[in-house]
Amino acid sequence: MGRLPRFETAAVVSSARELFWREGYEGASVSALQQATGLNSSSIYHAFGSKRGLFDAAIEDYLASVVRPGLARLRAEQVDPEAIVDYLATVRELVLDPAGHTLPDGCLLVNTACSGIARDPEVAAVVSAYRSELAESFGRGIAARFPEASAADREHLTRTCVASLVAALALTRVDGEAAAGFLESALALLRRPHPIA
Amino acid sequence: MGRLPRFETAAVVSSARELFWREGYEGASVSALQQATGLNSSSIYHAFGSKRGLFDAAIEDYLASVVRPGLARLRAEQVDPEAIVDYLATVRELVLDPAGHTLPDGCLLVNTACSGIARDPEVAAVVSAYRSELAESFGRGIAARFPEASAADREHLTRTCVASLVAALALTRVDGEAAAGFLESALALLRRPHPIA
DNA sequence: ACTTTTGTGAAACGCTCACTCCACTATAGT
DNA sequence: ACTATAGTGGAGTGAGCGTTTCACAAAAGT
Structure with missing residues (x-):
């Protein structure tokens, strides 16, 4: 009616x-x-x-339409050992786009975390949950890539990769090259035979 | 007059x-x-x-009164091998402060990078220079800590540490524990005997 | 056909924004 | 003492903010 x-x-x-x-x-x-x-x-x-x-x-739409589709291969039941590398390499390409047309404004949620509205507890919880979701997905990708590593080593590597992504997205607007550098160095960690010596 | x-x-x-x-x-x-x-x-x-x-x-005052004093030991002529570890450990303590009274709002420049004014080229240049300054200081600390490592390895480690710091400061407002986790994992990399296996 | 419910358009709400104006005050140089 | 210069206080600028109001339009249920 x-x-x-x-x-x-x-x-x-x-x-x-x-x-x-x-x-x-x-x-x-x-x-x-x-x-x-x-x-x-x-x-x-x-x-x-x-x-x-x-x-x-x-924000809900951002998670459903942007974040989760990007993480799909890391959320699958069987995770490809290359999935985490491919993910970071893809983001690296996007932030490096010289015209800056593909990912010019970083991440809606990272930007939100650095703005005044982040003081709202509900908003803070959403951003925090986003970080957890990233960490869980990355953790699965890293477990697939380094199945013999210790849980502690995988945990550290996961957090380092999430940090590199967050930092890259935070600085995309002001310095795309630097943002790509963060991701490049995270990729260097992932391309080693073992996560920790 | x-x-x-x-x-x-x-x-x-x-x-x-x-x-x-x-x-x-x-x-x-x-x-x-x-x-x-x-x-x-x-x-x-x-x-x-x-x-x-x-x-x-x-912003000038922030650099002169907040950023550079904190980096002093990393900018000295002779850099203590512990300086980079101490720096990150100190920031970790600050973001973990349960009352959140010490560093409740992350970093003025990271917040600026994620806001609309970052589209102003002059502002972007200032934030970009800040990242360079961080990277140079961290690079000195890491060179002092890992004098025998290759330049490429030190470069990657430097960028990873800067990324961990930037990400921690970006998320301080919404999740202090997660921010501390980023720094904790960067510290784990620095506490290993060699930067790369 | 009529009632009920819901979406739309335009105008206006009180408020705050960054910023300006100007008369006034206070100091330094002569 | 006088003049030139510079800082201060307070009121006021137009524009834009998020939000509300209300008469009207359109479709579903009876």
Whole structure:
């Protein structure tokens, strides 16, 4: 019953996600969100309650449409020993793109962690869960690559790889070469025969 | 000639630096800066030209008063082989502080890199130079610790340590334990007898 | 056909933003 | 003492912020 919406929620959230990714939560004004989504503010507030509600939806969409597809091979039942290397090498290519068209704004969630809204406990929990998810996926990739290593060594290597990724995404905007360097050195660790001497 | 200022520039910039660190460039409003510094807006604009001018001064002060003193032992002529370990261990303690009173907001420059103002080329250059400065200092610490390692190995280890620091500072706000974990794993690399097997 | 429910459009809300203006005060040089 | 210069206080600028309101449009259930 009632009038049908003239928009597709998925497309709206996807547009909002792009804007938040580019401009950050504080930097994406509601009027810019109106332009990006094609909805006017009354529809936005009707559908999502607040700018914050749309942001939450955009984060969910980011995880579902950007993060998890990228991690798919690391989340599979059988993990390819090359999967973790391929993942980091792919991100390295993206941040190195000279035109900067592919991954110009780093990671929506890393950017969020460094912004004021990260003081909101719910937002902090989402970013923290994202880091856990990265760590779990990377851990599986590293276990597949170094099956004979100790759990402690794999744990350290996993955290180092996650740190290299987070740092690369944090600095993509200001220095793509440096970001690629972080990933290159993480790859160097993964290309050794054993994780720890 | 002319009336003398009723404030000390150093104290004003230091207060502004704290506010920008806590709230970010966009998040620190001019009226909040008035409260923090004790100056009213006309004095701020007279002395610094713009909010952005005060921000630039705050960044300079951050480098001079926070970053470089911390790196002092790594910038000395003779670098202690323990200096790089001590540095990372100290940061680890700071981000782990349960009350979060010591380093609650990560790094002013990392936060800046993840915000909208990082698209300004001058700001990007300052953050990029900060990363270079970190890398050079860490490189010296690692050369002192692993004098017999190859240049390539030291380079990789340096970048991995810088990445671990940057990632820890990026996530301090949302997950201090995870930030400490990044540093812990970097320390594990440094505590091995040789950087690469 | 009519009621009920829901989405839409446009205008406006009070508020804060970065910034400016100007009269006034205070000092240094002459 | 006077002039030139520079800092201060306070009110005010227009623009933009997130959000709300409300009359109206459109579709589902009876």
